[in-house]
Amino acid sequence: MDFLIKKLFSIILLTALIISCSAPKKEAINYSELPDDRLTQIADSLAKSFIIVDGHVDLPFRMNVKGFMITKTVEDVSVETTGNFDFPKAKRGGLDAPFMSIYIPARYQETGGAKYFADSLIDMVSRLPETFPSMYAMANTPADIEANFEQGLISLPMGMENGAPIEDNINNVKYFFDRGIRYITLTHSKDNQISDSSYDTAYTWNGISPFGEQVIAEMNKWGIMVDISHVTDSAAFDALRLTKAPVIASHSSARKFTPGFERNMPDELIKAMAENGGVIHINFGSTFLSKESRDKFDKMREDLTNYRAENGLTSDDSVYTAYANQYAIENDVYEDVQKVADHIDHVVNLVGVEYVAFGSDYDGVGDSLPKGLKDVSAYPNLIKELLKRGYSPEDIEKICYKNTFRVWKKVREVAQELQ
Numbered sequence: 001m002d003f004l005i006k007k008l009f010s011i012i013l014l015t016a017l018i019i020s021c022s023a024p025k026k027e028a029i030n031y032s033e034l035p036d037d038r039l040t041q042i043a044d045s046l047a048k049s050f051i052i053v054d055g056h057v058d059l060p061f062r063m064n065v066k067g068f069m070i071t072k073t074v075e076d077v078s079v080e081t082t083g084n085f086d087f088p089k090a091k092r093g094g095l096d097a098p099f100m101s102i103y104i105p106a107r108y109q110e111t112g113g114a115k116y117f118a119d120s121l122i123d124m125v126s127r128l129p130e131t132f133p134s135m136y137a138m139a140n141t142p143a144d145i146e147a148n149f150e151q152g153l154i155s156l157p158m159g160m161e162n163g164a165p166i167e168d169n170i171n172n173v174k175y176f177f178d179r180g181i182r183y184i185t186l187t188h189s190k191d192n193q194i195s196d197s198s199y200d201t202a203y204t205w206n207g208i209s210p211f212g213e214q215v216i217a218e219m220n221k222w223g224i225m226v227d228i229s230h231v232t233d234s235a236a237f238d239a240l241r242l243t244k245a246p247v248i249a250s251h252s253s254a255r256k257f258t259p260g261f262e263r264n265m266p267d268e269l270i271k272a273m274a275e276n277g278g279v280i281h282i283n284f285g286s287t288f289l290s291k292e293s294r295d296k297f298d299k300m301r302e303d304l305t306n307y308r309a310e311n312g313l314t315s316d317d318s319v320y321t322a323y324a325n326q327y328a329i330e331n332d333v334y335e336d337v338q339k340v341a342d343h344i345d346h347v348v349n350l351v352g353v354e355y356v357a358f359g360s361d362y363d364g365v366g367d368s369l370p371k372g373l374k375d376v377s378a379y380p381n382l383i384k385e386l387l388k389r390g391y392s393p394e395d396i397e398k399i400c401y402k403n404t405f406r407v408w409k410k411v412r413e414v415a416q417e418l419q
Helices: 002-022 036-049 059-065 087-093 114-131 142-150 171-178 210-222 233-242 267-276 291-311 318-330 337-351 376-388 393-418
Strands: 053-057 097-103 136-138 154-156 158-161 181-185 225-227 248-252 279-282 356-358
Touching (some): 036 376, 036 393, 053 248, 053 356, 053 393, 059 097, 087 154, 097 142, 114 136, 114 154, 142 154, 158 225, 171 181, 181 248, 210 233, 210 393, 225 248, 233 267, 267 279, 279 337, 279 393, 291 318, 337 376, 356 393, 376 393
Parallel strands (some): 053 097, 097 158, 136 154, 181 225, 248 279
16 A cells, blocks of 8 residues: 555656646846846846845944934934935835944044944934834844835844954953844954954054954854954954854955955955855945046045145035035046946856845945945946846845845854854
């Protein structure tokens, strides 16, 4: 009887296989051959249907600059603003989970108060969902983001840009995890107690400090992603050697296009990060995208400084700002959305589509954003460019969020094993 049942099951399975094999194959769509308006519609649809995670958005520091920390309130980002990020723009662009950057300027390493400042920014981010509960929600896990997405809410996961607030107390790693920090950029513009900075020239530790080794171990233990944006190459390789979990670069681009700019990642580091299972989130700032743009911005800064001096103007004078805007346009200092796609292409060709994501640095790179990506409403423009280049919707879904989620989930798994 058992034999007959197994035989019957085998016949049914074989029949199903024959039917499936003989069914007509659905042809893959060649998006590059579609009319431009149709491609625009598809890109916009994908941006709305996929979760879009951005590794780095500087709204918290923007609110601090505008004085909201002093008033213990938040900027009204429920409406259209002059900044790169707000709710209407995010909804138009399909942005669902911008990592809020808890950015700590390097000066706090000298003056003290880094931990207090970090806490104040975290408090300010936490007030956004309290103030606009129908628009924003906090998120500490990928599952939180998925649940918020289903409700139409924009998630606000947090990453701390600069490990200075840990100070010299290893227990502060767990403290900031409990406060909602889910990645820590080891340093920023100056060497700190954890790591050397790519913007510094002191090479204090020739990589990661002895205390930094403890910090990385503690981040692994509690499930905080190690972010190697802003560190030197030697520090990045140290971090890869030390970590037990995949790392991220939350807002870096490929150094191939900007020779000599250590803030971006060289090919050998991108390859090592991929072997570690990590993800590079591409920075959108024009000066991160090409040497040509960096050179133009350097010349513009020099020319505008001279113009202000010659005319007795400050950077706030309307005459100066009008001149500066016209200068930027006439000298074509901005890169474009195609160049961001070039960086994504380069990473994909080097290591595969599983190791790249978005890390715009919106509200953090000033007036240097590329044409076609001026604010968070513009992700469909980049998705459209990727479709033109032969990326499938499945590829784009990985870039939008699945790659970041994979790393984040693995970091959480490692933490559970270590605790």
